[in-house]
Amino acid sequence: MNTHQTNFVRTTMLSPSAPPILEKGYVAWFRKNLFATPKDAVLTIIAILILAWFLPPMIKWLFIDASWTGGGRGVCATAAQGGSQPEGWSGACWAFVGAKFDQFLFGRYPIDERWRPALVGILFVALLIPMLIPKIPQKGLNAILLFGVLPILSFFLLIGGVLGLPYVETPLWGGLMVTLILSFVGIAVSLPFGIILALGRRSKMPVIRMICTIFIEIVRGIPLITVLFMASVMLPLFLPQGMTVDKFLRALIGVSFFASAYMAEVVRGGLQAIPKGQAEGADSLGLSYWQKMRLIILPQALKLVIPGIVNTFIGLFKDTSLVSIIGMFDLLGIVRQNFSDANWASPVTPLSGLVFAGFTFWLFCFGMSRYSGFMERKLDKGHKR
Template sequence: MQEHDLSFVRAELVANQPAPRGQKGFGHWLRRNMFATPFDGVLTVLAVLFIAYSLPPLLNWAFIDAQWTGSDRSFCATVAQGGVQPDGWSGACWAFVGAKFQQFLYGRYPIDERWRVALTGVLFVLLIVPLLVPRAPHKALNAILLFVVFPVVAFFLLVGGWFGLEYVETPLWGGLMVTLVLSFVGIAVSLPLGIVLALGRRSQMPVVKMICVIFIETVRGVPLVTVLFMASVMLPLFLPAGVTFDKFLRALIGVALFASAYMAEVVRGGLQAIPKGQYEGADSLGLGYWQKMGLIVLPQALKLVIPGIVNTFIGLFKDTSLVYIIGMFDLLGAVRQNFSDATWASPQTPMTGLVFAGFVFWCFCFGMSRYSIFMERLLDTGHKR
């Protein structure tokens, strides 16, 4: 009887093999991302040519030919080799930014009291960083300190008038401080209020639904400029005689309500994306309305609309520059205000100041965008990798 050949049965897993030479390395990355198709290759070549054409003059303007130090505009009107150019200085005037940097940060806040603004900023960073780090402990306590305790402490520090602190009226506020205060209050108020408005718009109670729909559609139907103008100019006309509100407080309320209307629509989109079975499953467990929303529906809905939420935050951060029209000076307003300083009136001053302001705005917006991507990946439980 002939013996039959036994099939080979592997008793252990095959060791990981290296990727093929053509599927790794910088060349593979270029082929996959830059030259995947002929059209992609053409766009890549055009982009490289554009960068090669525009980058050297930009670097010359921003760094090589720039003036970094000086006390007045005369330093930005002379070249490094000596002499004066007929058409003015060809490089950036960073000396202007250095001379006005304190005003760009604090506006006209009293110099001797600016330590209060710096202390408020340090407290904000110390509280928000652990809240943004996923593995940091005591999130609930951290959130209470940041959103409940910190605003009270910041109010007493920035406004003053108590505990021996000098009173500083809000018209003296300005610069990056105003931008951050408006953004923080707008973000902290718009998200919870937007969630309430979104739930109200999907409510089965006609009165609640109608109120939420009217508010959302009315606010979304007008630009933020109109809201700020109404809050600053028109609102005092409807108040009783002798009753008034601080202009900065009115701007805070207007910005927060405006952002809340847009946030409500973002959250509503997430609520509508949740399958009906999630609602029915929560009902079958005997959960009440707020338990169902807080434990089952909202966590899933908010995770789905993280990009929309952060996009609204970024838009709000940039829209704070519109308070310039009501006589308040945020970072961009403070930069533009200093263009009229005769000491620094030169052809390169406006461009340099605007580039500086744009770079600061970009840093904050880019940071929020990257953190949004990080949170999306962290909370992505749709499939296992």
């Protein structure tokens, strides 16, 4: 009998080996994302050369040679000390932005009453942040306060004329305040109204389907400038004599209707992407039409079209600058209006103001885009991260 035994099973585990140096850290990331192929390497090198040519002058203009403090055009019309730019074309004139910052925020709203839009802004942020954070409870109450109570409270605060508050007419409104009000109202109205239009266009009742289709196609077939022009100039012609509608309210209605037509098509695309079996399963359970839509179809459809919805919101936010066609001055409009101030007349003042306005628009649009990506990952049940 052979008493010799051989152990084929290891009793202790080998200690883990360190990964190759080229497979971890920054080196691996650069190889994978920037130099994976010869083509990628060439494009990366070209991009680096372009950035090396473009970034240093831009940083110099934006920060190093910029004028940060002071008053009057003399601050911005002279080359910054030690700068290489020719006289009259110094760095950015952030002193102009700082001097006009309150106007960029509130327009011509009375200085003594600007605490009112500031208070509305604080309340808006205080209600919006909990609404955007999924883990915070009481979303229903939060939505009622944000979309129901806040607009009514904001109306009386901004307009005034009650509780001892002086009346402030809407032609005095302007700046970022107008941009945010138009965007918030347009977004708050366009999403539910767009859902109704999308459902109406897919309705089996011919009259409802025809009305929704005609509205969507007509509004989508004309530019927003035309809608605003009709709301501002032509609408009063059809009103009874002596009856007037506030110009700002007309702009709100025009922007909301315009965005609703585009939102309807986005939502309709999501509804068409839902398999027919979902509706048939809901019918087999005895659910009514509205129960089926509210509990099964719409939640899935809206999740699929989050990028399209946010894209419409971003487009709406940027299109608010078109209200200048009817004499309302949003952020871009009030910035351009201040270019005519003789105290700040210099070659760099307009460009500095436009850079500020562009950065502000980008900041809000980028925030909406990033939150859209966050919600997509949050709602993506098929791919846990």
